[in-house]
Amino acid sequence: MKPTNISRRHAMLRAGGALSLASIGTLTPISKALAASESKDAPSLPDYASWKNPDALIIHSANTMETKRGAFGDGLITPLDRLFVRNNLNPPSEEITEDPDSWEIRIEGVKNPTTFTVGELKRMGLESVPMILQCSGNGRGYFPSEPSGTQWTVGAAGCVIFTGIPVKKLIEATGGIADGMKYMTSTGGEEIPEGIDPDTVKVERSVPAEISDRALLAWEINGVPLPLAHGGPLRLVVPGFTGVNSIKYVKQVAFTEDQSSANIQQNSYRMAPLGEKGSPEYDSVWEMPVKSWVTQPSEPDQTLKSGLVQIKGLAMGGNSDVTGVEVSVDGGDTWHEAKFVGPDLGPYAWRQFVYPVELEPGKYEVTSRATNADGQTQPKERMENNRGYLNNSWHDHMLSITVA
Ligand SMILES: Nc1nc2c(c(=O)[nH]1)N[C@H]1C(S)=C(S)[C@@H](COP(=O)(O)O)O[C@H]1N2
Numbered sequence: 001m002k003p004t005n006i007s008r009r010h011a012m013l014r015a016g017g018a019l020s021l022a023s024i025g026t027l028t029p030i031s032k033a034l035a036a037s038e039s040k041d042a043p044s045l046p047d048y049a050s051w052k053n054p055d056a057l058i059i060h061s062a063n064t065m066e067t068k069r070g071a072f073g074d075g076l077i078t079p080l081d082r083l084f085v086r087n088n089l090n091p092p093s094e095e096i097t098e099d100p101d102s103w104e105i106r107i108e109g110v111k112n113p114t115t116f117t118v119g120e121l122k123r124m125g126l127e128s129v130p131m132i133l134q135c136s137g138n139g140r141g142y143f144p145s146e147p148s149g150t151q152w153t154v155g156a157a158g159c160v161i162f163t164g165i166p167v168k169k170l171i172e173a174t175g176g177i178a179d180g181m182k183y184m185t186s187t188g189g190e191e192i193p194e195g196i197d198p199d200t201v202k203v204e205r206s207v208p209a210e211i212s213d214r215a216l217l218a219w220e221i222n223g224v225p226l227p228l229a230h231g232g233p234l235r236l237v238v239p240g241f242t243g244v245n246s247i248k249y250v251k252q253v254a255f256t257e258d259q260s261s262a263n264i265q266q267n268s269y270r271m272a273p274l275g276e277k278g279s280p281e282y283d284s285v286w287e288m289p290v291k292s293w294v295t296q297p298s299e300p301d302q303t304l305k306s307g308l309v310q311i312k313g314l315a316m317g318g319n320s321d322v323t324g325v326e327v328s329v330d331g332g333d334t335w336h337e338a339k340f341v342g343p344d345l346g347p348y349a350w351r352q353f354v355y356p357v358e359l360e361p362g363k364y365e366v367t368s369r370a371t372n373a374d375g376q377t378q379p380k381e382r383m384e385n386n387r388g389y390l391n392n393s394w395h396d397h398m399l400s401i402t403v404a
């Protein structure tokens with residue numbers, strides 16, 4: 001493959017992360033990264049996530065950590081110590097995971113509203129679901145409109161296996177959804193400080209009631225008890241939907257006539273046009289779209305050695321199977337079918353892909369484009385919106401590299 005001689009402007013990171021990202025080649029040894037994280041401006045891991053691998057993460061803040069593009073690994077499942085973390089509120093005390101079986105969950109909006117302990121749930125059913133957890137704002141850092149919020153690049157995402165009980169089982173056990181209920185509304189277990197209107201801060205999200213068919217109440221992730229950082233002792237997970245819809249330390253699942261009155265439902269996570277404030281008149285951020293990105297190369301402005309190169313990446317269908325991925329090394333002028341690697345774990349998991357190519361010295365613009373079973377192909381342009389949600393533009397995720 002010959003280098004492209006067309007020099008295009010490519011999406012460079014604007015925010016503070018840009019310099020540190022560009023300067024990190026491969027993963028640095030732990031000692032070096034620790035030294036770096038103790039230095040003046042780099043925030044370090046918070047206590048509740050102290051077991052995470054700082055080499056693999058961009059630490060935006062104590063409640064916001066993303067996986068580096070080169071740190072997803074070549075396995076399908078994202079190792080927990082590299083998985084991103086996002087909290088809208090400070091997490092509850094670590095104590096709630098000490099005796100997970102005693103955690104209580106209230107089921108409302110069913111014929112017989114009931115409170116169950118996790119210990120009881122474990123006797124009632126068992127299911128596992130491989131799924132992508134991805135923040136609604138993943139890729140926000142590439143929006144030229146500079147939306148407020150964390151400037152995530154690609155790493156507010158991971159593919160994990162959750163184990164727990166299907167919500168459907170609990171609906172059956174409680175007599176079925178009550179008449180007229182259109183939404184499943186789930187509430188996080190964070191304590192709300194006294195004296196403020198709970199609606200302004202509480203993490204409570206509604207999804208269409210029929211989506212309960214695929215939802216799980218999970219107490220395990222990748223075969224270990226769910227840690228607090230990822231919502232232990234119990235988390236509602238909604239496969240195919242963005243991260244915010246998967247409520248951590250869930251204390252109630254209610255079937256409701258209306259969507260939650262919480263700000264996070266009414267005004268945040270809405271596809272408002274540029275310049276408009278989010279409000280219920282705009283679509284809620286629910287389903288994830290078809291998307292992919294390359295993980296090797298892994299940095300903007302990286303230099304690779306000429307010869308045979310394995311262009312690698314991750315591809316997801318969103319809400320149906322991902323059926324193909326193409327790779328371009330010339331900024332999207334020509335596309336080449338990539339090969340899937342590893343197992344297919346269903347529509348809600350991602351697949352790894354590889355495109356082996358001989359590259360001569362020169363400049364290349366590398367990106368990927370996925371297609372799903374519904375016939376949707378990842379678009380060149382992002383869906384513009386005021387808060388930078390759901391970026392799946394292949395152009396925005398492109399890397400300009402040098403082969404020497
Ligand atoms: N209770 C509760 N659940 C929550 C959140 C939160 O702040 N509180 N954040 C949401 C958001 S915005 C995302 S992207 C995911 C992040 O999941 P993770 O931290 O396990 O990666 O959790 C979601 N569930």
Ligand SMILES: [Mo]
Nearest residue numbers: 135136243244
């Ligand atoms: Mo998120």
